[in-house]
Amino acid sequence: MRSVNAIIQELDRIVSHPRVMLEKYLGKGKKVVGCFPIYIPEELVHAGGMIPMGIWGGQVSPAIAGKYSPTFTCSIMRSCMEFGLTGKYQGLSCVLLSVLCDTFRGTSQSWRIGVKDIPIIPFIQPQNRESKAAKEYLIAEYRSVRNRLEEITGCKITDHALSKSIEVYNRHNQTMREFAEVANEHLDVVSAKNRHAVMKSSHFMEKAEHTGIVQELIAGLKALPVCEWKGKKVILTGITAEPNELLDIFTANKIAVVGDDLAQESRQFRTDIPDGDNPMERLTDQWFLRKGCSLVFESHRCRGDMLINQLKENNADGIVVCLMKFCDIEEYEYPIIAQQIEDAGYPTLCIEIDQSTQDNEQSRTKIQSFTEMINDRRP
Amino acid sequence: MFTVGIDIGSTTCKSVIINDGSIIVGRAIVPFGTGTIGPKRVYQSVLDSCGLSRDDIERTLVTGYGRFTFDDADNQKSEMSCHAKGVNFIIPSARTIIDIGGQDAKALRINPNGMLEDFVMNDKCAAGTGKFLDVMAGILNVKVADLGIISEHSQVEVSISNTCTVFAESEVISKLSMNVAIEDIIAGIHRSVAKKVAALVYRNGIVKDVAMSGGVALNKGVVGAMRKELKTDILVHEDCQLAGALGAALFAWEEAVKANRCSQTQKNNE
Numbered sequence: 001m002r003s004v005n006a007i008i009q010e011l012d013r014i015v016s017h018p019r020v021m022l023e024k025y026l027g028k029g030k031k032v033v034g035c036f037p038i039y040i041p042e043e044l045v046h047a048g049g050m051i052p053m054g055i056w057g058g059q060v061s062p063a064i065a066g067k068y069s070p071t072f073t074c075s076i077m078r079s080c081m082e083f084g085l086t087g088k089y090q091g092l093s094c095v096l097l098s099v100l101c102d103t104f105r106g107t108s109q110s111w112r113i114g115v116k117d118i119p120i121i122p123f124i125q126p127q128n129r130e131s132k133a134a135k136e137y138l139i140a141e142y143r144s145v146r147n148r149l150e151e152i153t154g155c156k157i158t159d160h161a162l163s164k165s166i167e168v169y170n171r172h173n174q175t176m177r178e179f180a181e182v183a184n185e186h187l188d189v190v191s192a193k194n195r196h197a198v199m200k201s202s203h204f205m206e207k208a209e210h211t212g213i214v215q216e217l218i219a220g221l222k223a224l225p226v227c228e229w230k231g232k233k234v235i236l237t238g239i240t241a242e243p244n245e246l247l248d249i250f251t252a253n254k255i256a257v258v259g260d261d262l263a264q265e266s267r268q269f270r271t272d273i274p275d276g277d278n279p280m281e282r283l284t285d286q287w288f289l290r291k292g293c294s295l296v297f298e299s300h301r302c303r304g305d306m307l308i309n310q311l312k313e314n315n316a317d318g319i320v321v322c323l324m325k326f327c328d329i330e331e332y333e334y335p336i337i338a339q340q341i342e343d344a345g346y347p348t349l350c351i352e353i354d355q356s357t358q359d360n361e362q363s364r365t366k367i368q369s370f371t372e373m374i375n376d377r378r379p
Numbered sequence: 380m381f382t383v384g385i386d387i388g389s390t391t392c393k394s395v396i397i398n399d400g401s402i403i404v405g406r407a408i409v410p411f412g413t414g415t416i417g418p419k420r421v422y423q424s425v426l427d428s429c430g431l432s433r434d435d436i437e438r439t440l441v442t443g444y445g446r447f448t449f450d451d452a453d454n455q456k457s458e459m460s461c462h463a464k465g466v467n468f469i470i471p472s473a474r475t476i477i478d479i480g481g482q483d484a485k486a487l488r489i490n491p492n493g494m495l496e497d498f499v500m501n502d503k504c505a506a507g508t509g510k511f512l513d514v515m516a517g518i519l520n521v522k523v524a525d526l527g528i529i530s531e532h533s534q535v536e537v538s539i540s541n542t543c544t545v546f547a548e549s550e551v552i553s554k555l556s557m558n559v560a561i562e563d564i565i566a567g568i569h570r571s572v573a574k575k576v577a578a579l580v581y582r583n584g585i586v587k588d589v590a591m592s593g594g595v596a597l598n599k600g601v602v603g604a605m606r607k608e609l610k611t612d613i614l615v616h617e618d619c620q621l622a623g624a625l626g627a628a629l630f631a632w633e634e635a636v637k638a639n640r641c642s643q644t645q646k647n648n649e
């Protein structure tokens with residue numbers, strides 16, 4: 001059995017060099033399909049025997065993305081465009097994109113024109129989720145995604161295979177949730193950076209393979225003595241919390257991440273696909289069960305309440321809002337959730353996530369000040 | 380017991396020596412920031428200002444942008460905590476602090492003991508910071524320190540509508556070419572800074588009294604514009620620029636007292 005550290009290092013390597021995984025799968029004769037954030041029905045890709053691979057941009061100062069994405073485009077979509085335009089995603093059979101905000105809409109058009117060698121399959125997940133027609137609409141939308149995928153890749157997607165893939169994904173979700181729980185008993189080992197490596201690596205690996213590794217990690221962690229964490233504990237919320245240098249600032253200030261509501265991390269794993277007979281309907285139903293996410297409309301927004309519950313359940317000291325630069329969706333929601341959380345008696349900190357710079361000095365000062373503030377409140 | 384606080388900013392270094400956590404005995408400001416001779420020089424200057432030597436100093440604490448790069452300190456703390464502590468010492472009634480530094484702006488809410496209750500800091504952008512004023516003073520060919528006095532002569536404040544420093548720069552140049560009076564342009568520049576910073580303050584919530592710290596608080600034009608924007612009085616102490624360093628010196632004193640108490644208890648137990 002490998003050591004916990006060896007497993008985490010491997011996952012960290014995958015996160016730092018996702019291209020290696022892409023090459024590995026291509027080398028095995030697999031087709032790889034890029035999945036833009038946030039909620040892609042990856043199971044369709046998986047059911048076709050292909051590998052869904054996350055597209056989450058990366059730290060890059062865009063040189064040519066500006067041709068299509070103005071400077072005030074959220075930094076994650078700018079870096080995705082930059083990587084697309086500079087051939088970093090070469091090898092993908094196609095990419096899937098759900099138009100969840102205006103930036104995605106623009107990106108879907110720009111991609112079509114700018115990245116000609118990787119076809120894009122855009123689709124829409126309906127925001128009016130209370131209407132009956134919404135479900136019919138989404139089934140039709142997913143059907144057309146399925147057909148386009150089959151057309152482009154030549155891989156057949158059967159209902160039987162889809163049902164099997166759904167099981168693989170549900171098991172993966174459960175495993176990731178279990179990891180999040182077990183990690184909280186071992187905060188000395190599972191630092192903010194390590195936690196992120198485990199979570200993010202799921203986007204670059206075939207899900208059953210990732211489940212296996214994370215289960216091995218969970219077993220390794222369970223064999224270690226439980227750690228009495230002496231530092232402070234926070235919950236992260238937002239689209240992403242990266243890069244590693246930023247997460248290391250939490251560790252340097254003796255802050256552990258004991259939960260997250262990040263689109264790139266736990267929001268991926270918290271909603272299982274419900275039971276049922278028809279796999280396409282089941283896949284669709286998952287969309288209607290999602291809640292507490294800035295990208296999913298709810299007449300009663302519950303993200304604030306969910307965060308407060310997470311704070312209580314994990315005995316955390318505060319919430320860190322990781323605000324993606326120029327993400328208007330998150331920016332609109334931030335004051336509302338911050339107020340709710342503060343009314344519940346918990347402090348919040350807002351840091352800016354910007355993939356276009358390596359400079360974390362402002363965040364360093366903010367995180368240190370926040371730590372000093374919560375240390376004073378709850379010594 | 381003497382303790383030193385040093386605030387290493389991006390453009391200026393400030394330092395304060397206090398005696399027994401209650402009296403300021405030394406002050407120094409040098410116009411060089413982190414990465415220069417500023418930190419070393421300010422340390423020497425503050426010692427010289429009160430005739431003390433390093434051997435007289437019990438503890439030194441450093442804050443500010445360059446806090447991680449100064450080796451001669453015993454500890455470091457964020458500028459947010461230090462400004463809160465320092466302002467609480469010089470203006471005990473302050474509950475909201477506006478600190479405009481060389482490259483950032485912050486709004487703090489503090490409790491009666493000078494502890495941070497909440498804060499907001501600007502994002503990576505020069506608008507609404509000391510840097511904005513530096514750039515504008517450069518185009519207008521005046522000293523930054525004179526901006527406040529010149530703006531007092533303004534008759535009609537002009538509007539500088541661009542928040543972005545680069546665009547505001549060309550806006551100012553076009554005003555100059557239209558022969559708009561320099562004092563009116565400066566008043567507009569101050570209002571532009573105030574608007575940007577007021578947004579931060581509103582986000583953090585205003586609890587009276589409101590005080591300003593940091594070097595920009597010495598600029599009466601900016602303070603006046605802030606008063607107009609926030610529609611409230613703003614208190615400014617003559618040592619406002621030293622607030623961060625003062626807070627650091629006070630933290631150093633608290634740490635020294637604690638350390639002495641621990642060693643005393645240890646001795647008693649032996």
Ligand code: SF4
Pocket residue numbers: 037074075076077100101102103104239295324326327328329330
């Ligand atoms: S939701 Fe926000 S981060 Fe995501 S694409 Fe839209 S603007 Fe960008």
